[in-house]
Amino acid sequence: VSPFDVAWLSATIRLATPVLLASTGELVSERAGVLNIGLEGMILSGAFAGFLASYFSHSFLLGLGAAVLAGASLAAVMALVSIKARADQIVTGVGLNIVALGATTFAYREIFSGRPAIELALPQPIALPGLSDIPVIGPSFFRQTALVYVAFLAVGAVWLLLYRTTWGLSIRAAGELPTAADTSGANVDRIRWSCTIFAGAMAGLAGAYLSIGRVGFFTEGMSAGRGFIALAAVIFGGWRPVGVMLACLALGAADAIQLRLQAEPSVPSVLWLVIGLIAAAVVAAKWIRRRREPWSWMMLVVAISFAGIGLGMFVAAPQWRFPPQLWLSLPYVIALVALAGVVRRVRMPTALATPYVRGHEL
Amino acid sequence: VRFRVAYAAAAIAASTAATALALLLSMIIIAIAGASPVDAMRALYEGAFGNRVQIAGTLTKMIPLVLVALGWIVAFSTNRINIGFEGQILIGGAAAAFIGLEVTGLAAPLHLGLALLVGVTAGGAYALIAAWLWARRSVNEIISTLLLNLIAVQLVSWLVHGPLQEPTRSFPRSDPVATSARWPKMVANTSLGYDLILALLLVVVVSFVLRRTTFGFRLRFTGANEEAARRAGIRTTFTTVLAFAVSGALAGLAGCSLILSSETGTLTDNFSAGYGFAGIVVALLARNKPAGVVPAALLLASLRQGGGLMEASVGVPASLVLITQGLVILLVAATAFVVERLWVVRVDAPTPAPDLTPAASMVKEAGR
Numbered sequence: 220v221s222p223f224d225v226a227w228l229s230a231t232i233r234l235a236t237p238v239l240l241a242s243t244g245e246l247v248s249e250r251a252g253v254l255n256i257g258l259e260g261m262i263l264s265g266a267f268a269g270f271l272a273s274y275f276s277h278s279f280l281l282g283l284g285a286a287v288l289a290g291a292s293l294a295a296v297m298a299l300v301s302i303k304a305r306a307d308q309i310v311t312g313v314g315l316n317i318v319a320l321g322a323t324t325f326a327y328r329e330i331f332s333g334r335p336a337i338e339l340a341l342p343q344p345i346a347l348p349g350l351s352d353i354p355v356i357g358p359s360f361f362r363q364t365a366l367v368y369v370a371f372l373a374v375g376a377v378w379l380l381l382y383r384t385t386w387g388l389s390i391r392a393a394g395e396l397p398t399a400a401d402t403s404g405a406n407v408d409r410i411r412w413s414c415t416i417f418a419g420a421m422a423g424l425a426g427a428y429l430s431i432g433r434v435g436f437f438t439e440g441m442s443a444g445r446g447f448i449a450l451a452a453v454i455f456g457g458w459r460p461v462g463v464m465l466a467c468l469a470l471g472a473a474d475a476i477q478l479r480l481q482a483e484p485s486v487p488s489v490l491w492l493v494i495g496l497i498a499a500a501v502v503a504a505k506w507i508r509r510r511r512e513p514w515s516w517m518m519l520v521v522a523i524s525f526a527g528i529g530l531g532m533f534v535a536a537p538q539w540r541f542p543p544q545l546w547l548s549l550p551y552v553i554a555l556v557a558l559a560g561v562v563r564r565v566r567m568p569t570a571l572a573t574p575y576v577r578g579h580e581l
Numbered sequence: 582v583r584f585r586v587a588y589a590a591a592a593i594a595a596s597t598a599a600t601a602l603a604l605l606l607s608m609i610i611i612a613i614a615g616a617s618p619v620d621a622m623r624a625l626y627e628g629a630f631g632n633r634v635q636i637a638g639t640l641t642k643m644i645p646l647v648l649v650a651l652g653w654i655v656a657f658s659t660n661r662i663n664i665g666f667e668g669q670i671l672i673g674g675a676a677a678a679f680i681g682l683e684v685t686g687l688a689a690p691l692h693l694g695l696a697l698l699v700g701v702t703a704g705g706a707y708a709l710i711a712a713w714l715w716a717r718r719s720v721n722e723i724i725s726t727l728l729l730n731l732i733a734v735q736l737v738s739w740l741v742h743g744p745l746q747e748p749t750r751s752f753p754r755s756d757p758v759a760t761s762a763r764w765p766k767m768v769a770n771t772s773l774g775y776d777l778i779l780a781l782l783l784v785v786v787v788s789f790v791l792r793r794t795t796f797g798f799r800l801r802f803t804g805a806n807e808e809a810a811r812r813a814g815i816r817t818t819f820t821t822v823l824a825f826a827v828s829g830a831l832a833g834l835a836g837c838s839l840i841l842s843s844e845t846g847t848l849t850d851n852f853s854a855g856y857g858f859a860g861i862v863v864a865l866l867a868r869n870k871p872a873g874v875v876p877a878a879l880l881l882a883s884l885r886q887g888g889g890l891m892e893a894s895v896g897v898p899a900s901l902v903l904i905t906q907g908l909v910i911l912l913v914a915a916t917a918f919v920v921e922r923l924w925v926v927r928v929d930a931p932t933p934a935p936d937l938t939p940a941a942s943m944v945k946e947a948g949r
Contacts, residue, residue: 304914304916306911306914306915309662313861317858318903321901325900444727444728542739545735545739551731551735558725
């Protein structure tokens with residue numbers, strides 16, 4: 220049986236959604252020059268606030284509102300310390316993550332210890348009329364809950380914002396050369412404030428999706444590194460909306476397959492074929508770029524042998540078992556390898572993580 | 582010299598104020614949670630310094646904090662940010678535990694020495710992955726170290742559920758490591774081992790190396806102005822990678838202490854227990870000066886040690902300590918610019934433009 224089926228595609232979309240929500244917001248704030256390491260903490264506090272509000276109000280929408288508010292207020296602290304007080308953005312982000320982990324754990328134990336564990340009702344998936352009847356794509360892409368559609372619509376909205384509005388131009392200027400933005404009359408601090416808060420709100424939404432959108436309960440530290448994955452996705456996606464979306468989908472696909480593999484008795488043989496072909500494609504793409512260099516044909520040989528090894532493993536179908544921890548670490552390993560592979564070809568916003576002080580040279 | 586004293590005074594004042602404010606905010610949180618802040622603080626103090634055993638516990642918790650903070654200072658002196666201490670602690674400690682469990686028949690000092698050597702090397706090697714990715718593939722070291730932390734957690738989890746699990750296979754932990762590989766106890770019937778002496782010694786060593794040796798000068802020059810350092814003939818990339826490895830090695834040593842100096846001496850899931858991040862708090866509180874690390878580590882260690890009793894006797898969850906730590910980071914970060922500014926203004930005030938930024942003063946130092 221192949222693990223690459225409709226259920227896998229559908230899980231890919233569901234698992235990509237929280238990362239996509241967070242990294243779309245983070246993309247905007249990084250384009251404005253604010254690197255938000257505190258993303259993880261904002262997701263976590265969104266997850267908690269969302270659960271808390273919908274637990275007591277029995278309303279999903281109020282939960283969403285609370286999550287957005289929680290993410291945004293943590294982001295406001297981030298903005299206050301890193302923009303107003305010009306503190307180091309990375310240090311501030313690390314501090315926020317610790318505060319968020321401590322505060323959510325503290326509050327969860329204070330409020331919910333002794334209460335019966337309940338699972339909140341989950342929002343129903345919405346089948347888009349027409350589109351959801353397409354075979355394969357329909358059930359996997361167009362029968363999802365509302366937040367999933369919001370995440371993908373947000374990518375389009377952010378693209379329009381960044382590249383088709385004056386505001387977007389100011390945002391990009393604030394991240395590339397804040398002195399120039401300042402000179403041309405844009406208020407760098409105000410731009411950075413609003414972009415940071417937008418990133419926090421989106422991270423809060425991502426957290427709400429994790430707690431009340433997908434499982435209906437909260438666990439301590441449930442963001443489980445998704446904030447860091449989202450930061451990697453922004454880099455992997457080359458600081459461009461569509462690139463970030465593709466990066467999130469790729470990471471979501473890896474996450475979906477590792478979840479599946481944990482349950483399989485041994486590694487399905489088709490996986491070897493897929494890995495071999497992906498490795499071959501990566502090397503072949505490199506060969507196409509550098510085919511005029513001497514010895515470049517070696518890359519072609521490597522590409523063909525990768526594909527060959529994959530095919531051989533597919534046919535031989537060894538019954539190997541790997542520990543679940545290997546699969547659990549796979550998304551992080553893939554994110555790391557992806558960063559190592561692409562980072563040289565993309566350029567980060569010049570003023571990223573640099574506080575702007577009027578009168579100081581960048 | 583007067584400026585330096587003024588700067589130090591401002592820095593100490595700001596750090597103290599930040600800590601006091603963080604504690605005050607924590608007390609407000611305790612009050613909101615419905616407990617008496619006074620009782621909670623008394624429990625915190627009793628738990629940290631109440632008797633011989635508690636004091637020894639506080640000092641034991643200080644050791645990894647000091648080592649991690651030194652690691653941060655070394656990497657940060659070249660302007661690189663290592664937030665992978667959690668992972669480096671886990672890998673270093675796991676490697677030391679492996680030696681402690683699998684190597685037999687060595688005399689006590691040799692066995693301990695070997696375990697430490699392997700642990701330190703493993704921690705450094707794990708940091709080198711991030712350093713290599715930074716140097717050769719320009720991968721941001723912040724993201725890579727964070728991801729490596731998450732990978733290390735899974736690696737240790739696999740070890741304690743698989744190859745190194747205790748023989749009955751009912752608990753996710755290893756057997757205790759051989760006594761010959763343990764740190765000898767400094768105070769009988771407490772947790773405190775001789776690794777405290779090593780940690781304090783390393784504070785002096787790191788301080789000396791950074792300030793008084795050519796190697797330390799290269800590190801600081803690279804950190805202050807990479808371009809200028811390269812033009813002055815320093816191999817900046819190599820220097821930075823080396824600093825990163827040393828930083829990871831110090832975290833690896835912290836990992837060794839957490840296993841070889843612990844009461845049980847077993848390898849467990851997630852034994853780094855947030856020391857990797859708390860160590861960063863220590864370094865920031867000390868404003869990246871080795872001398873400040875000891876008091877800052879003592880403070881955070883006492884919070885950690887006292888948090889347990891506070892939870893047990895007053896019913897305030899010990900995760901409050903995490904909130905306090907995070908607040909300390911935010912407040913120290915927020916005041917750093919103010920302190921810096923104060924210093925720059927004082928230096929700049931007399932004559933119009935004597936450029937005494939750290940890089941410029943180093944160029945002068947180099948010319949001398």
